Amino acid sequence: METIYTYGLLIIMWFQNLGLWLSPVMKFFTFLGSEQFYLLVAPAIIWCIDAALGLRLGLFLMINGMVNAALKIALHMPRPYWYSTQIKALGGAENSFGAPSGHAQNAVVVWGTLANHIKTRTAWIIAIIIMFMIGLSRIYLAVHFPHDVLLGWIVGAIMLWLLLRLEKPVVKWIRSYSLAVQLLLIFLFSLGLIFLVVIAQLTLTSWSVPVDWVNSAHLAFPEEPAVTPLSYHNVLSSPGAFFGLAAGYIWILHLGGFTTRDRWHKLVLRYIFGVLGVLILYLGLGSLFPESETFLAYALRYVRYALIGFWIAGFAPWLFIKLRLASRAK
Numbered sequence: 503m504e505t506i507y508t509y510g511l512l513i514i515m516w517f518q519n520l521g522l523w524l525s526p527v528m529k530f531f532t533f534l535g536s537e538q539f540y541l542l543v544a545p546a547i548i549w550c551i552d553a554a555l556g557l558r559l560g561l562f563l564m565i566n567g568m569v570n571a572a573l574k575i576a577l578h579m580p581r582p583y584w585y586s587t588q589i590k591a592l593g594g595a596e597n598s599f600g601a602p603s604g605h606a607q608n609a610v611v612v613w614g615t616l617a618n619h620i621k622t623r624t625a626w627i628i629a630i631i632i633m634f635m636i637g638l639s640r641i642y643l644a645v646h647f648p649h650d651v652l653l654g655w656i657v658g659a660i661m662l663w664l665l666l667r668l669e670k671p672v673v674k675w676i677r678s679y680s681l682a683v684q685l686l687l688i689f690l691f692s693l694g695l696i697f698l699v700v701i702a703q704l705t706l707t708s709w710s711v712p713v714d715w716v717n718s719a720h721l722a723f724p725e726e727p728a729v730t731p732l733s734y735h736n737v738l739s740s741p742g743a744f745f746g747l748a749a750g751y752i753w754i755l756h757l758g759g760f761t762t763r764d765r766w767h768k769l770v771l772r773y774i775f776g777v778l779g780v781l782i783l784y785l786g787l788g789s790l791f792p793e794s795e796t797f798l799a800y801a802l803r804y805v806r807y808a809l810i811g812f813w814i815a816g817f818a819p820w821l822f823i824k825l826r827l828a829s830r831a832k
Contacts, residue, residue, distance in 0.1 A: 610658025746811020
């Protein structure tokens with residue numbers, strides 16, 4: 503691996519030597535692959551464009567994110583600025599392992615799902631360009647080695663194929679059960695996503711993060727806490743959001759569903775009102791719930807993101823109907 507890391511650093515330095523004028527461009531493409539971007543876009547699609555498509559994007563993203571988290575721990579490879587102080591850490595501080603790149607993997611799944619939905623050659627060309635640029639941005643910003651990004655693209659392509667292929671039979675199977683059983687099944691599946699990471703952790707036995715990695719990361723971002731890539735702190739977010747999104751959508755469909763098409767001012771009001779709800783839950787519960795490394799803190803983190811997911815896919819659409827910002831599906 504030392505040879506791969508060395509050549510990877512040379513590639514990163516070559517890109518960075520092109521100049522800092524590329525930094526804003528690369529940060530823009532990194533944003534297109536970030537959780538913050540998806541958190542802004544997915545609710546907009548659910549509330550204002552196509553609820554089923556938005557839900558598909560959200561659930562695919564949560565599943566893919568947990569597979570990525572498990573693979574990162576199983577491979578436990580460093581990020582460039584953890585490994586060497588020769589390169590400039592132009593991106594933000596990262597607390598997870600390097601390979602595979604989550605941005606690259608998520609980009610293939612999310613933008614590939616959108617292109618598959620639109621089903622035009624132009625959509626696929628645009629999606630592939632965005633996938634490539636998101637991956638390239640991670641190399642330039644020195645948050646990933648080239649092999650991290652390449653592996654992310656490969657795993658993302660496999661995940662996209664599996665998710666699209668399995669979606670219809672799995673949905674058909676789940677819908678054959680009562681509402682209560684459907685909710686139980688998706689809850690158990692969300693626990694299965696957590697179990698993926700637990701299994702990955704168990705494979706490490708007595709391995710610990712090298713001190714050199716921790717020190718190099720601290721030199722790059724001295725104001726940030728020490729990196730703890732083996733922490734379960736961020737593992738509960740995706741499974742919680744997965745359960746909340748799926749449960750909320752099943753619940754609103756049970757009540758008759760809702761229409762996404764409407765006058766533009768109603769769509770704008772939906773988005774503003776909906777995002778306010780997300781912020782209240784995210785910031786409000788974030789300030790109330792503990793952030794420690796305890797079972798209670800982990801459980802409450804799951805609950806926090808489950809409530810956010812349920813708000814996005816279920817309760818917010820129900821309120822839109824009550825406020826006459828949306829109508830029930832015919």
